[in-house]
Amino acid sequence: MPRYAAARHLYIHIPFCARRCAYCDFNTYANLEHRIDAYVAALCDELAAWRALADPPAGIRSVPHALMRADLPPTIFFGGGTPSLLPLTAFERILAASDALVARDGAEITVECNPGTDLSRDYLAGLRSLGVNRISIGVQTLDDRILRVLGRTHTAGDARAAYEAAVRAGFERINIDFIFGLPGQTHDAWLATLRTLVEWQVDHCSLYSLILEPATPLAAQVTGGRVSVPDDDVTGAMYEAALDVLGAGGYTHYEISNWARRLPGDAARLVPSNACQHNLAYWLNADYLGAGAGAHGHLPPQRTSHVLTVDEYIAAVRQRGIPLAERVPLTAHDLFAETMFMGLRLNAGVSLAHVRERCGVALDDAAGATIAELVAAGLLERDDHAVRLTDRGRMFGNQVFARFV
Template sequence: MLAGGSPIGLYLHIPFCHTRCVYCDFNTYIDLDHLKARYVAALARELQLVGTAAGCPDAATIFFGGGTPTALEPAHLGALIEACRVAFRVAPGAEITVEANPGTVTTDYLRALRAAGVNRLSFGVQSFHDDELRFLGRLHDAATAQEAVRMARAAGFDNLSLDLIFGLPGQPTERWVATLEEALALAPEHLSLYSLIVEPGTPLHAWVRRGRVAAPDDDVAAEMYEHALERLARAGYAHYEISNWARVQGEPEGTTPGLASQHNLIYWRNQPYWGVGAGAHSYVNGWRYANVRRPERYITLVESWEPDAALPVAPAQDVKTVERIDRDLAMGEQMMLGLRLVREGVGEAAFAARFGCSLDEAYGPTLAEFESWALIERTPERVRLTARGVMLANQVVARFL
């Protein structure tokens, strides 16, 4: 563990994709396949350097994100899991997630991942309509996504998450309803639902600016989200984070379900994480920083790093991004992130233990105001969003920063 005693999450960034989706602004590249082997070796070295320097701390989760982690061979992903286990004390039974692109996997591939220790897959499905998938620039069609889920089950995975996108330009609500029904028919353990965001610098942004496609309609997106809230509750899924649902397994009402993403819970609980790879973010011992974004530069920096007792071990750190998270900022972020957890919210005791003051001492007037507007609800144990607050979450959480 690090200072503060929290277990950490390990994030490994895999910046390779086969094609570029029109809405994507992630740090990923379609023309760098020749770098894969060197990149994997650099990731293993970065893990070894930071883990050793930190005294081989406890790690609660491992998460491969991207990009497309399944653009790597299973042997590469297996070697990286092993590198995590050497450099960190990875908890027995730790959640090990790989983001998977449905168009890139076979049953044999998934069996190899399972054998390497991966125990959770997060499939980027996005839609079960082929024309929507083509519009988004995705590699797969609906049948491929359904087949990928079947292959994952056959390979022994019992913890699957599906990502879906709603609020596409001109998308009628019935089409979103149909996508959600197709997803439920596959009985995933977890669902992440995101409204389409038009990010600057993407082809989608240019299309909207030129009037080639309509901008997503916020009111329609809100209607789709409300449908998901109602439908997924009826289907036995607990809404535990603004955009995330997990199947209930008998947990008490109001608690975060056991099938929630354990890795992402570390972010939402404002606990420390180590990110390795190009552009990956870390938050350790009160400091936050990102690595350099370009994979070539990242590899060069890690390969050429000479340990020096006078320097902190962060071989690929982008110094412009280094930020000290002081107590006030950490408190605000605890509220901003914790309120996203719509069931557990922000715990009074955990807040006091971490910051040495009560929620009222820190935010009394703001909390009273939100409570009077029925945007939050309070018990002696916690504060959390109401159903109304969930619909206005962005405005509520912004007040704490």
């Protein structure tokens, strides 16, 4: 078995959207649905190319990692873009092609879904029957007026119907994405959204503060004065409200932007049992393979990225199997820095044992003085097992992360 197979986490990028949202700068394309079939064929060929490697390509190898193998199940994550634009047969083909790379047995398999696509009970039940056991619904807001400003292709009613259909289709693990700090969004409207989340008893939610990406139509509207967004004080208060409402509503805040509904037994766990296992692999800086246009992979001592566009991707897979655009070498220091700034996003923090396992160094040898300074500044706290952000540190997370780079 090729050594890269020890990377138990697979990200698959689906770069198609019905329409570009006004705030989005992801690698995704509208009006290319006619290329889906050729793209899926190329994806299957790419996965077969990885599988067929007797050895990893020059310089790419995986670092088998005891802690990861013990703690995380295999994961497959279909992200986008809009994976739910794909027909069920496409998922069937891709999952079959991924079989020899990541064991489906016991795996967490997530599909990102957009309420503007066909999220009927039949479609979702079809995903379920293919082994998909977690879906992530991009709702963003329950305000129809703001959804129009964002250029989303669905209404709040569609989002609710999608969520209910997912429950009826048998999904027990459902994430909903929301954004706060949106144009015209009031604190009261955000509070109502949070209460709706609690009322629906959503299993998991990811809440992101709006980022105005420079090259997007929304950023141009804001700089042109045609649209205004809440200021930092208001968005800060919205984040605090999320901590309060979701905490009181039975959710565990386990990562800067992520909450999971508390289940029996969670009190004894560092991370709640229904946390997203695929994202945990990122936060624990595990190895993962990325497939699809523009996908990134993390296979120390390298990071990989793929060619970006749909046509480049299809052509590159035909020519060379694995369509890498770039391989960035990772030094031992890079690996340590990533382990710290990804791991500190988790409320459980970074354990000393994890740093030793992952980076082969003792935390204090690598960054003892920096940690002491950050503890003295009230930004980090530590005990015998781990170092983690304080509440104040969470507010200035980027400053803390920068100290490890």
